[in-house]
Amino acid sequence: MSGGPVNVSGGRPHLSLRCPACGGAIGDETESSLTCGTCGAVWPVRDGIPRFVQSEHLESFGLQWNKYEVAHDDEDRATFQAKTGVTLDELRGLRVLDAGCGGGRYSKVCGEAGAIVTGADHTTAVEKASRLCGHLLDVRFVQADLKRLPFEPESFDFVFSIGVMHHDADTRAGFDAVARMVKPGGRMAVWLYRRNQWWQEWLNNAVRRRTVRMPAARLEKWCRFGAWLGGIPGVKQTFNKVLNFSAHPNHENRVCDTFDWYAPRFQYHHTTDELCAWFREAGFDDLRVLPPEKTGRVYRWVYEQNLLIGSGVNVVGRRRL
Numbered sequence: 097m098s099g100g101p102v103n104v105s106g107g108r109p110h111l112s113l114r115c116p117a118c119g120g121a122i123g124d125e126t127e128s129s130l131t132c133g134t135c136g137a138v139w140p141v142r143d144g145i146p147r148f149v150q151s152e153h154l155e156s157f158g159l160q161w162n163k164y165e166v167a168h169d170d171e172d173r174a175t176f177q178a179k180t181g182v183t184l185d186e187l188r189g190l191r192v193l194d195a196g197c198g199g200g201r202y203s204k205v206c207g208e209a210g211a212i213v214t215g216a217d218h219t220t221a222v223e224k225a226s227r228l229c230g231h232l233l234d235v236r237f238v239q240a241d242l243k244r245l246p247f248e249p250e251s252f253d254f255v256f257s258i259g260v261m262h263h264d265a266d267t268r269a270g271f272d273a274v275a276r277m278v279k280p281g282g283r284m285a286v287w288l289y290r291r292n293q294w295w296q297e298w299l300n301n302a303v304r305r306r307t308v309r310m311p312a313a314r315l316e317k318w319c320r321f322g323a324w325l326g327g328i329p330g331v332k333q334t335f336n337k338v339l340n341f342s343a344h345p346n347h348e349n350r351v352c353d354t355f356d357w358y359a360p361r362f363q364y365h366h367t368t369d370e371l372c373a374w375f376r377e378a379g380f381d382d383l384r385v386l387p388p389e390k391t392g393r394v395y396r397w398v399y400e401q402n403l404l405i406g407s408g409v410n411v412v413g414r415r416r417l
Contacts, residue, residue, distance in 0.1 A: 103144040108212050108234050111191065111251050115139075116148050116244040124242040145222050147239040164352040166229060172201045178389035180256045180285035181412040187211040195242055195274045196260025200225025200235075207232035211254075214247070216240045243273040252277050256285040259408070262364045268374060275378040278415045284380065285412035291365040292402050300340065300405065305360035315359055316351070323350035337398070357406060366410045380413035 123133020130139045170235030188210030197215030213235040222237040229235040261270040275405035342353035
């Protein structure tokens with residue numbers, strides 16, 4: 097057996113895996129390992145998931161996605177459509193890459209809509225994703241670096257990455273590598289953190305210089321305090337424009353989202369013009385800048401003034417034929 101999915105039994109055929117070291121085809125595949133037929137590199141398979149990397153500097157994401165229960169079906173479907181510009185009825189039969197799948201919420205959305213989905217993440221969050229999508233035969237996962245994905249370039253009809261690339265040491269390198277996975281004529285949607293006002297950026301960087309060095313247990317206590325603040329009417333609409341904490345309606349989501357902000361080693365913020373330029377330079381046209389999911393005059397004004405901490409820049413484009 098070679099090149100096929102390891103953690104999927106039944107379902108439609110997935111793309112063959114490639115060696116991320118040399119690009120060669122997988123020559124030997126067992127339940128516990130994959131071997132490149134070209135360079136001989138051996139990659140472990142654990143819990144049915146090929147592991148091409150370890151979590152390294154992104155370990156906090158493996159911790160948060162495996163610990164917190166944050167999937168909400170209706171909300172996740174709505175968020176997916178808002179942040180990709182793609183409706184669920186467009187997905188059936190498409191080969192889809194969830195680039196930075198985390199705990200698998202959006203892979204699940206795509207799989208349930210009839211897509212053939214591959215979720216890739218640098219961390220052990222793929223284990224949570226695999227459990228969440230265990231009922232979907234057309235969804236599989238790999239633990240891999242987005243800059244060295246184990247797939248043939250131009251293999252996917254639709255690729256999306258929501259809130260992930262800005263946590264790499266080089267956001268642009270991650271973007272370019274993922275963009276190469278899109279077929280000519282295929283689409284890609286990317287959501288990155290928005291660059292805020294200079295004083296917000298200064299304050300965020302000052303606080304995060306301390307939080308990224310905290311043990312996870314200690315940081316989580318502060319995040320639970322932030323989650324408590326995020327549930328207080330009035331406070332969550334004002335104070336979290338100065339110092340970021342989540343105002344999600346669900347308490348566990350607020351803890352997870354706040355931890356997600358303060359724990360990662362890398363966190364870069366970008367502009368819409370910057371992201372659009374990346375798309376064009378990677379060979380994409382028909383760009384659409386997607387609006388934020390939330391509406392309302394005051395919210396939209398704050399967003400447009402780059403005052404909304406944790407908001408994003410969001411673009412979808414089509415790769416030129």
